[in-house]
Amino acid sequence: MLPTHRPRRNRKSPVIRDLVQETRLTSHDFIYPLFVIEGQNQAVEVASMPGIFRYSPDRLLPEIAECVELGIHAFAPFPGLGDHLKDPLARESANPDGLYLRTVAEIKRQFPDVAIMTDVAMDPYSSDGHDGVVNQETGEILNDASLEILGQMALAQARAGADIIGPSDMMDGRVAWIRDVLDRNAFQHVSIMSYTAKYASAFYGPFRDALASAPKRGDKKSYQMNPANRREALRELALDEAEGADMVMVKPALSYLDIIREVKNATTLPVTAYNVSGEYAMVKAAAQRGWIDGERTMLEVLLSIKRAGADAILTYFAKEAARVLRRE
Numbered sequence: 580m581l582p583t584h585r586p587r588r589n590r591k592s593p594v595i596r597d598l599v600q601e602t603r604l605t606s607h608d609f610i611y612p613l614f615v616i617e618g619q620n621q622a623v624e625v626a627s628m629p630g631i632f633r634y635s636p637d638r639l640l641p642e643i644a645e646c647v648e649l650g651i652h653a654f655a656p657f658p659g660l661g662d663h664l665k666d667p668l669a670r671e672s673a674n675p676d677g678l679y680l681r682t683v684a685e686i687k688r689q690f691p692d693v694a695i696m697t698d699v700a701m702d703p704y705s706s707d708g709h710d711g712v713v714n715q716e717t718g719e720i721l722n723d724a725s726l727e728i729l730g731q732m733a734l735a736q737a738r739a740g741a742d743i744i745g746p747s748d749m750m751d752g753r754v755a756w757i758r759d760v761l762d763r764n765a766f767q768h769v770s771i772m773s774y775t776a777k778y779a780s781a782f783y784g785p786f787r788d789a790l791a792s793a794p795k796r797g798d799k800k801s802y803q804m805n806p807a808n809r810r811e812a813l814r815e816l817a818l819d820e821a822e823g824a825d826m827v828m829v830k831p832a833l834s835y836l837d838i839i840r841e842v843k844n845a846t847t848l849p850v851t852a853y854n855v856s857g858e859y860a861m862v863k864a865a866a867q868r869g870w871i872d873g874e875r876t877m878l879e880v881l882l883s884i885k886r887a888g889a890d891a892i893l894t895y896f897a898k899e900a901a902r903v904l905r906r907e
């Protein structure tokens with residue numbers, strides 16, 4: 580007997596395929612991570628991330644203007660600091676005149692309508708390269724001593740004009756702590772996007788190259804999650820919801836599409852995913868060798884993250900993808 584049901588009828592032409600397409604990417608889905616460094620007229624490409632640059636503030640602003648023009652309206656800047664500004668307590672992180680907070684304030688001054696998500700974690704400012712305070716004798720990462728510093732960092736970022744605070748440190752209780760500090764200082768309107776399920780991943784390598792922020796000793800496994808665990812992501816989700824997170828994130832994205840879906844099914848909060856540096860680097864490296872079609876792979880990667888359940892995607896592909904989407 581010939582088949583009664585023929586799914587191919589829904590694939591027979593571009594118009595029909597478009598009509599039944601379930602997931603669609605737009606430039607509104609993207610949050611673009613940016614690297615900012617000290618200096619003037621600097622645009623230094625990250626060796627392991629072709630097409631991604633560390634910009635001095637004067638070069639970052641025109642870059643943002645270009646992105647806005649392409650339809651990207653949300654940005655997540657990260658600072659690359661010289662070693663002389665790093666110490667065990669990440670003091671530079673709350674300096675309103677420092678590189679990061681000055682730049683955030685300047686972005687908001689020139690582009691009041693964009694959304695800026697700032698990063699809360701000690702690593703870019705820490706001489707130990709960890710996200711929390713290190714006990715110098717034992718190497719232990721001290722949770723509660725870190726909260727104090729992370730709270731002050733978040734407050735300084737709110738003062739600089741951050742729209743969204745993004746705690747990426749994975750200390751216990753930091754969402755509630757930061758919410759409390761913000762509210763007590765009249766920053767009730769500032770949002771928190773929690774890095775809810777952030778795994779101890781090898782895919783962060785190129786990011787740590789970009790910021791020279793790798794841990795000086797040890798690894799991040801006592802605070803970032805074990806890649807083997809799925810239910811633990813739901814435990815972190817429940818805590819972040821109870822602590823007052825406005826949005827939750829899964830990171831990395833590609834090896835964790837199941838976690839994105841799991842989190843999406845378990846929450847009514849917006850879910851975001853971080854398509855991290857190593858995921859970007861893999862696509863670029865293979866494309867440069869001519870082993871894959873870089874553009875099609877990029878779009879498939881981003882589509883898969885959205886299909887898995889991400890409402891928004893932090894991605895280094897944002898600008899390139901926005902260009903392609905505008906053309907289509």
Ligand code: PBG
Nearest residue numbers: 700702747782783786855856857
């Ligand atoms: C650190 C931080 C990391 C990333 C974002 N914030 C690295 C890490 O946890 O070691 C990684 C992002 C990427 O790889 O693109 N708080």
